[in-house]
Amino acid sequence: MALPDSDLEAIQQLGAAHKRLTAELGKVIVGQQDVVEQLLVALFARGHCVLEGVPGLAKTLLIHTLADALSLQFSRVQFTPDLMPADITGTEVIQEDKATGHREFRFLPGPVFANIVLADEINRTPPKTQAALLEAMQERQVTVGGERHKLPNPFFVLATQNPIEQEGTYPLPEAQLDRFMFMVKVDYPSEVEELAIVKQTTTDVKTSVTPQLSAEDLQSMADLVRRVPVADHLAQYAIRIVRQTRVGRGESGPSKNDMVDRYLSWGAGPRASQFLVLAAKARAALQGRHCVEMADLRAVAHPVLRHRIVTNFNAEADGVTPDHVIDRLLESTPAEAAA
CATH class of the missing domain: 1.10.8.80 (Magnesium chelatase subunit I, C-Terminal domain)
Structure with missing residues (x-):
């Protein structure tokens, strides 16, 4: 089935936007071309990713930079053994009207209410808390106090885990890993890339990125991918x-x-x-x-x-x-x- 002319033109625009995005990310991220490519593929396919790599490979920086380049709201959650589901999804608090004295419950959204959510070291938190995030990924909503709250669109979860340290961790079960579209391997940089990283990060010059797409652009282009x-x-x-x-x-x-x-x-x-x-x-x-x-x-x-x-x-x-x-x-x- 052939695409209509409007879609053919939109795909050309998407290809051009992809080049601009890659170039913009390259201002901050040295190397890691395969990782960047896979993240962008998953993002436009509306899939979630697990990034696996040892600490210090700029995983968090890459994800934060990606959010900036797409004008998206970014949220980072450091997963720890004492993290509770409500720490991710949000909770209800009692709010009192000072004028009338009337009290009612008000929902305080958690960090999952963002366009790009970084679940850092997801395998360091117990299964109950992992399940809360994975349910939000699947349903794109959370239920608190019997009320459903829709998550923002687009919604993209990137979870990181360290493949070396296994003591004191809670590996994701296969059934939950299956909800992630990609598992992306983040490897060490080459010698040339590492030299460029050292030069770039040991000065007082701060490199920033210019937004290339809006959330609305991303939504329409993700719809286009399906066609x-x-x-x-x-x-x-x-x-x-x-x-x-x-x-x-x-x-x-x-x-x-x-x-x-x-x-x-x-x-x-x-x-x-x-x-x-x-x-x-x-x-x-x-x-x-x-x-x-x-x-x-x-x-x-x-x-x-x-x-x-x-x-x-x-x-x-x-x-x-x-x-x-x-x-x-x-x-x-x-x-x-x-x-």
Whole structure:
């Protein structure tokens, strides 16, 4: 199905806005091009992200800068073991009218009432508090005192976690991790990038960004992403990749992967197929293209799948990670086979 001329023009505008956004973020963030790209794809696809990386890699700075470049309200919550659900969602307080003496409950919104919410070290808080945030992500509303309160639009949650420190943490269950569109790996900078970081951050010069889009622009462009067409054979390719992650349920034929049964406990569900296609649509639109290509699906496979496939003890013993399995899946399911 072809897009109308108005949408084709809007996609060109989105592609231009993407270039401006990337350039603006580059004024503050050195390197991390893949991380920036994946965050923008998830944002325009209306998905949430988990960022995994050791401390000090500018995760918080990146997210704050992204909010500034999009004129969005930003909120940061430091997750700790004593954090309560009401500390995130908000609470009701008694307010007294000084003139009449009448008292009534008034709702005080919590930090979740923002356009971009950074859940810092989400795995350091108990499951009850994690669930409060994840419910808000899914329903885009919170219920306090029996009353529902809508969250602002757009609403984008970025959670961070440290992959090294495990003591005293509460790892997110797989069912809750599945609600995040992407798991983004934040790696160390290169030597050249680290030198640029040191030079940029050890002076008294403060670099700021200029807003490139409004919340209304972001909403309309996210709607546009949904209208980007995807060919049947590409959607089928996405489904085939996901189905091959399921232990004992791989498709017959040459694309069956021997790593799956050996190294995985279980694989990705249908939500992975949905997010693969949706993220591919967003990536195509951000690059100014009005249809999805095979390269889009393959580019988003790792962030979509890495937190949805669970490795077993064999994988741990052999040093096999989810990314290794995804690499093999993409190798054993060539793009030509889907044409």
